[in-house]
Amino acid sequence: MLNRNTLRSRIGLLAAAATAFAAAPAWAQSGTLYKLDTKCSVKGAEPQTCVVEAVNEGSATLYRHIMGKTVETIRVTESPVRMSVWVDSTKTWKNLDNAAARFSTNTICFNGRDLCVINPNYLNSVREERPDATAGRDLIKVEFGADGRIDLTCYDDGCKGVGK
Amino acid sequence: MNPALRTPLAGLGLALAGVIALPSSAARAFDSSRLEAQSAELIARKGGGGGGVRKAGGHSGFSNAGGGLNRGSAKPTGGWSNKAKVGGGGAGGGPSLNRPAAAAARPAAGTGNRMASRDKPATRDHGRDGSRDLGREGSQDFNRDGNRSLSRDVNRDVNRNINRDVNRNWNRNVDINRVNLYPGWARPGWGVARPWNYGWYGGWATPTWGWWGARAAVWGVATLATAAIINDAVDDAVDDHNSYIVVPNTNYQLLYGTVQPSGSNSVSFVVQANGNDYQLYANCNRGTINGQEPSNAEEAELLNAACQVAFGSV
Secondary structure, X not given: OOOHHHHHXXXXXXXXXXXXXXXXXXXXXXXXXXXXXXXXXXXXXXXXXXXEEEEEEOOEEEEEEEEOOEEEEEEEEOOOOEEEEEEOOOOEEEEOOEEEEEHHHOEEEEOOOOEEXXXXXXXXXXXXXXXXXXXXXXXXXXXXXXXXXXXEEXXXXXXXXXXX | OOHHHHHHHHHHHHHXXXXXXXXXXXXXXXXXXXXXXXXXHHHOOOOOOOOOOOOOOOOOOOOOOOOOOOOOOOOOOOOOOOEOOXXXXXXXXXXXXXXXXXXXXXXXXXXXOOOOHHHOOOOOHHHHHHXXXXXXXXXXXXXHHHHHHHXXXXXXHHHOXXXXXXXXXXXXXXXXXXXXXXXXXXXXXXXHHOOOOOOOOOOOOOOOOOOHHHHXXXXXXXXXXXXXXXXXXXXXXXXXXXXXXXXOOOOOEEEEEEXXXXXXXXXXEEEEEOOEEEEEEEEOXXXXXXXXXXXXXXXXXXXXHHHHXXXXXX
C-alpha cells in the first residue's frame, strides 16, 4: 500500500509531467501528418508523380515533395504565416516570394510555378480552419515581403495582375 | 519583518504577478502584431469589408482578415487522404492554377441572378435544369422520360398529403446545429478533395439494383438523374455557399457536406424533408435506404444522389 508521502510524490510527478506537456505544444504536435501520392510539377514542366510528406516539426509544418531522387521541402509556420523553401546547396531556409492555391483544381503553387502540387489535404485543412475567409473563394494568392511576412492576400478577381 | 528582507520579497511577488499576468498580456501582444499584419493584408483584399476604427469590444471588421493560407496542419473532417485523385485539375491531370473549364462556364460565386436555393419559389430548379440538360445531351427518349416523370412528380406533390414525403422508417432526427455542414472537402474541387479514396458505385443509366427494373416500370421512371446533374447541383451549391442540393425530381434537400462513406458501399447523410432533418444510411451496392428498398421514385433519386456525392465520378 502506498504511504501518503509516496502518493504525494507521484501526484507531484504527474502534475509536473502534465505541466511540461502543456508547456510544450510543439513537441506534442510533432510527427507525420500524412503521406500523399499525388502529382507535382516543377517550373511549369510536365506533371510527374510525387509523394508529399507532411510533418509537424516544432512550430512548423514541413511539406516534403518527393519526386524520384529529388526532394523539395516547403516549411510553413504560423502567427504570422511564413513560407520558406529548403536550399540544399546552402543548407538554409529561403523565404518564399509568393504562394497561390486554387481550390477547384486542388492545386497549390510556390514561388510562381517553381513548384506546384495537387494537395487536397492541405486545402481541406485551410478551408475548414478559415471557413468565412474562404467561403465562395476559389483562387487565393499571398505575396510575402522581404521579412517573410505576408504583404498581400488576394482572392479571385482581386488577384488579376498580382504577382506579374 | 526586516524592511531589507521585505523589499526582495515584494519584488518576488511582483514578478510572480507578472508571470501570472503574462499569458493575457502576451496574447494581447500577439493579437496586436497579428492585427498589424492583417490590416495591411486586408487593404489588398477584394471585398474585404472595411472595418473602421472602433474601440475594444466592438467589431473592428478585421477579426477575420486572415492571411488566406495557413499552416494546413489541422486535421479536417474526414481526415487525411493518402492518395490524391488526379484528373480534376489542369492539363494532363497535373497541378494547375487555371480555372477548370466547367467552373469557368458558371458565373462566379456571388454574381448573376441565381437565388439561394432556399428562397427559390419551388425547389425544382435543379430538376428542370437537369431535364433540359438531358434533352441537349441525351437521346430523344431520355428527354421525354425526364419531362414525363417531372410533371407527374409536380402534380403528385401538390395534391398529396405532404407527410407522405417522409418514409416511416426515417426515424432519426438530427440537430442540424450540431452537424458540420461545410467540411473542408465540400468546396470547389470537391470531387478530388473527398478525403476517402475508396468506394464503389455503378449503374447510373441502368442501375444494377435487383429491384430497379420492376419498380422503375411501376413508377414510370426510366432513369435517375445523371452524375453530371448531381455534380452540377453540388458545384452550384458550393458556389452559392448553400449547405444543400435539391435532389432532382424530389422535395428532398440533401445536405451534401454531411455525406460520409462507411465502408466501400455505404454512406450516411442528412436529408431535409418537410422541415425536418433526418440522418439516413444508404447502401449504394444493394440500393437501400435505412435497410429498405426505396418505396417510391423520390427515394430512389435520393439514394442515387447521396451515392453520387460519396462515390461517384466527377
